[in-house]
Amino acid sequence: MTKKIVPLRRSISIGCLAFVALLCLVLSLVNYSTYKRNLYNRYADYIGDILRFTRSQIDADDLAECIRTGVKSPKYLKLQKFMDTFKDNADIHYLYVIRPLNKNPVDNVMDIIAAMSTYEKENMPEMEVKLNGLTGSGYSVESVSKYLEAAKTREISYFVADWVKGITYIDFTGTLPIYTSEGEYVGLLCVDIDVSEIKDVVLDATFVNIALILLLGISFIILFITWAYYKIAKPIQVLESSVTDFAYKNKGKENLTELEIENPGIHTNNEVESLAIAVVKMSKDMKVYVENIIEAESKARMLSELANKDSLTSVRNKTAYDNYAKNMNEDIKVGKTEFAVAMVDLNYLKNINDNYGHEHGNEYIKMTCSVICHIFTHSPVFRIGGDEFVVIVKGEDYNNRNLLFNQAVSLFKKTSVNESVEPWQRLSAAIGMSDFIQGEDNSVEEVFNRADKIMYENKAAMKALRK
DSSP states (O other): OOOOOOOHHHHHHHHHHHHHHHHHHHHHHHHHHHHHHHHHHHHHHHHHHHHHHHHTTOOHHHHHHHHHHOOOOHHHHHHHHHHHHHHHHSOOSEEEEEEEOOSOSSSOEEEEEEOOOHHHHHHOGGGOOOTTOBOTTSSOHHHHHHHHHHTTSSSOEEEEOOOOTTOOOOEEEEEEEEEOTTOOEEEEEEEEEEOTTHHHHHHHHHHHHHHHHHHHHHHHHHHHHHHHHHHOOTTHHHHHHHHHHHHHHTTTOOOGGGOOOOOOOOOOSSHHHHHHHHHHHHHHHHHHHHHHHHHHHHHHHHHHHHHHBOTTTOSBOHHHHHHHHHHHHHHHHTTOOOOEEEEEEESSHHHHHHHHOHHHHHHHHHHHHHHHHHHSTTSOEEEOSSSEEEEEEOHHHHHTHHHHHHHHHHHHHHHHTOTTSOGGGSOOEEEEEEEOOTTTOOSHHHHHHHHHHHHHHHHHHHHHHHO
């Protein structure tokens, strides 16, 4: 019985399609998990900053006394106002302090304080929590179990909250236990961010990658099959088998430096043998090439980060600002930019360094930087000197620049006189801001100089007011 011969073109087509499908599957899974993990890491960093900053505004001893007496103290009311203002200006779902009690189906959590946005105050006043009030069935057993576990540690904890059925959103929660100066447990400071759209965002990005992979794969298949149909003879089956073995051996591997095709041992003394030799050599050269690229990219990223990143605050440094301004000057020349420059100069840094040490001075700088970054969320922030920061206000921040500027002035005014925190936590800064004027300004430096002048005028006014 004659063995049925499968056309080589069909075999190559099936092999190529299988390889592209496998590539799509592997890369899609890797992309999905990596992208999702990176998104949650960003949320975790953001939540962590909010928790630490909010914790710095809480007098734990006073809050514990409020819980014991059931009476809201002036510090409690001040904290409420701070949290309300913070929620109005931060991209968060909830900001609150609770005390998880037990794993019962009802009354398993006690409310202590919770931020309310201006919209909620005006349209949903019933959402205001009561000091020492019980939450009824607001928390599921699964959810309160996570809060109870988080309360056992003194570190920040993260989890996805399990809310009651019927709620359409999903919250990614960060918690930080609060203790008094005597070590008495007070409650959990919590921040919730709505992450309902993460799945859709990740899937959209994954589908785009799949489409690109398929497009490249199909293009490759069409060209390869056309060439193979007219130019390749029977011995190519040996090479095809070798390539298939290579694909199987490296299936699922993510380390590109391990890719190398073994010599298939073809001795036909024609173009097929030359091709086999070329393929083997190409894979070896490609391996070396990829290894060199990976090493070079790693070194380049490291050098770039060191050259452009401020080591203390992790925002961009003076070098990064100069490069950024240079690129913006090119945009100004062609008339396609819209921005403002905000200058921020820290007050009392020398006094803090002299009286409390440079360690607390560094803490003062980092906390101030955190406030600037959270206010100007959509704009690049640069540390251009020991106590100087500059913000290139763009996009959404530019549209709300006056509101953000006033918020910054107000916040620094409040924190500078906050006697409930350590001296190096009483953040104070002078701020100046100036808009780019189309047709008048020819460079970023002109806008920078105006903002710098306004900042120093404000600094002088602040100094005169203190005197």
